[in-house]
Every structure is written in C-alpha cells, then in structure tokens.
Amino acid sequence: DIVMTQSPDxxxxxxxxxxxxxxKSSQSLLYTSDNKYYLGWLQQKPGxxxxxxxxxxxxxxxxxxxxxxxxxxxxxxxxxxSSLQAEDVAIYYCQQFYTTPYTFGQGTxxxxx
Amino acid sequence: EVQxxxxxxxxxxxxxxxxxxxxxxxxxxxxxxxxxxRQAPGKGxxxxxxxxxxxxxxxxxxxxxxxxxxxxxxxxxxxxAYLQMNTLETEDTAVYYCxxxxxxxxxxxxxxxxxxxx
Numbered sequence: 001d002i003v004m005t006q007s008p009d010x011x012x013x014x015x016x017x018x019x020x021x022x023x024k025s026s027q028s029l030l031y032t033s034d035n036k037y038y039l040g041w042l043q044q045k046p047g048x049x050x051x052x053x054x055x056x057x058x059x060x061x062x063x064x065x066x067x068x069x070x071x072x073x074x075x076x077x078x079x080x081x082s083s084l085q086a087e088d089v090a091i092y093y094c095q096q097f098y099t100t101p102y103t104f105g106q107g108t109x110x111x112x113x
Numbered sequence: 114e115v116q117x118x119x120x121x122x123x124x125x126x127x128x129x130x131x132x133x134x135x136x137x138x139x140x141x142x143x144x145x146x147x148x149x150x151r152q153a154p155g156k157g158x159x160x161x162x163x164x165x166x167x168x169x170x171x172x173x174x175x176x177x178x179x180x181x182x183x184x185x186x187x188x189x190x191x192x193x194a195y196l197q198m199n200t201l202e203t204e205d206t207a208v209y210y211c212x213x214x215x216x217x218x219x220x221x222x223x224x225x226x227x228x229x230x231x
Contacts, residue, residue, distance in 0.1 A: 001177070040217040042158075049210055049221040050158065061219075093158055097217055100174040102148075102160040 002026050002096050006105035012113040019081040021108045023094035028074055029057075031098065038098035041070055041079045044107075045090045054079065086112065115139040115220045117211050122225030125201055133196040133225060135211030142192040144168060146215035149185060149196045151207040152224075159207075161185075164194065165215065201229045 003026040013019040029038045037057035042050040052061055054070040057077055067082045081088055089112060094105040121133040135147065146169070149161040162175045162185040173185050184197040194211055208224040 038216070042218070044158075049223055050212075050218070051221070052214075052217055052219050055217040095158075095160075095218065097215070100160075100163060101176040102163075102218075104158045104160065107157045 001101055002029075002098065002103050004094055004096055004103050004105040006092075006094060006108050008108060009106065010109040010111065012111045013081075013084045014113045015086065016083050017113075019084050019088070019110055021079045021092050021094075021110070023072075023077045023079070023105050025075045025077075025096055029096050029098045030074070037073065037077070038096060039070075039072070039077050040095045040097060041068075042093045042095060042104075043088075043090045044093065050093065081110075084110075084112070115213070117213065117220060117222035119209060119211050119222045119225040122209060122227045124228045124230065126231055127201060127203055127229055129201050129229070130197070130199045131201065131227060133198070133209055133211075133227070135194040135196075135222060137192045137194070137211075137213070140213070140220075143189040145213045147185070147187060147194040148212045148214065148218060149183075149194075150210045150212055150218065150221075151205075151227075152210070153204075153207040156207075161209075162196065163215065169215075198227070201227075203229050205229050 005024045007022045039057040041054040044050040058070040091107045116138045118136045148163045164173045164185045187194045210224045212218040212221045
C-alpha cells in the first residue's frame with residue numbers, strides 16, 4: 001500500500017497569514033500516460049463530511065477559493081492557503097488515487113493563532 | 114445538486130452484521146464509481162472499498178483489512194450502493210461515508226454511524 005505522510009500534525013496560523021501543509025507519498029504518484037499526479041486534497045470542517053478541494057495535485061475544484069493552491073511533484077506535495085480566513089479552520093487530508101487501496105495522510109489540524 | 118444519503122447504521126454486537134445503503138441523486142449514478150470510507154471517533158479517514166460503474170466493468174476493490182468481511186455492491190435501478198459488513202468488531206465503530214469518484218473522491222454523503230458494542 002502507498003503510505004501518505006503529512007506534516008505537521010497541527011498548525012496554528014494568524015488570520016491573513018499563509019498556511020502550508022506538506023504531504024509525502026511512499027512512491028511516485030505520477031501517471032506517465034497522462035503526466036498527471038494522482039493526488040488530491042480534502043478539507044473536513046468540524047461535524048461535516050470531507051470536501052474535495054484539489055485534484056491532480058494542483059487543480060482547484062469548482063467553487064474553491066483561489067487562496068487555496070496545491071503544488072508538488074514526484075513524492076512531495078504542498079497545500080498552501082495564501083491568506084488564512086476564519087472559515088478555513090479544519091482538518092486537511094491528502095489522498096492518493098494512483099492505485100487502490102486509496103490511502104490518506106493522517107490529517108493536519110489547522111487552527112487560528 | 115449532487116446528493117448522497119447513507120442509511121443503515123446503528124448499534125450492533127460484536128460478531129454481528131449490518132448492511133449500509135447509499136442513495137444518490139443529482140448525477141448519473143449508473144456511470145459513477147462508488148466508494149465507502151470510514152472515520153473512527155477522533156481519527157482520520159480510511160478508505161474501505163470501491164465499485165466501478167458497469168460500463169467500466171463493475172469490478173470491486175477493497176482495503177486489505179476488509180477483504181472477506183465487507184462486500185460492496187450496487188443497484189443502479191435504485192441509484193443505490195451498499196456495504197454489507199459481517200463479523201463486526203469493536204474496532205469497526207466509525208462514521209461510514211459513501212463518496213463518488215475514481216479519480217478523486219468528488220462528493221460525500223453526511224455519513225452514518227456504526228457502533229459495535231456488547
């Protein structure tokens with residue numbers, strides 16, 4: 001199984017500041033046939049189901065604010081929130097869909113400082 | 114609007130069985146790949162199983178710990194996916210979500226709570 005490891009486990013950032021979450025996979029998530037990284041990011045607010053934010057490591061889903069961005073290559077990926085808003089308090093998960101069993105990172109809890 | 118509604122959760126004794134349902138609307142259910150994901154209390158997300166659409170073969174995949182105990186199925190005429198869970202253990206206590214997608218888990222239901230306890 002592909003192991004997904006996120007860092008840090010928790011993060012406190014001031015409103016308006018940048019938040020950065022890292023995700024590392026135990027093997028490459030690049031599908032050479034289409035040159036895409038099979039990596040997504042999800043947001044889970046308290047008491048809610050997860051919400052899919054970013055696909056292909058860097059492609060925002062419709063309706064996701066542009067302060068959210070994804071980047072990375074190979075086995076190292078990053079979710080960045082450029083200017084933290086109060087509504088961004090949540091747990092963030094990376095997830096690989098390169099192969100089953102799909103696997104998630106352990107989650108990063110983002111709070112306001 | 115895409116909607117997924119899970120049902121069938123509840124309290125069950127260790128060793129018991131339960132069947133969860135996931136009713137979908139607002140999208141082409143017959144062309145959707147369906148997944149089940151669970152979240153134990155205070156823990157992270159764990160993918161359980163996937164069933165592809167019939168045009169893509171209708172095949173199933175499972176997380177290793179669930180193979181042989183859990184079975185995913187679908188009934189496209191009812192826009193519903195199922196998760197049959199047998200020989201339940203206390204460690205199976207979790208909120209069970211269904212989610213669409215094979216290239217990312219696009220849409221999620223609100224989840225149904227399964228509690229395994231004597």
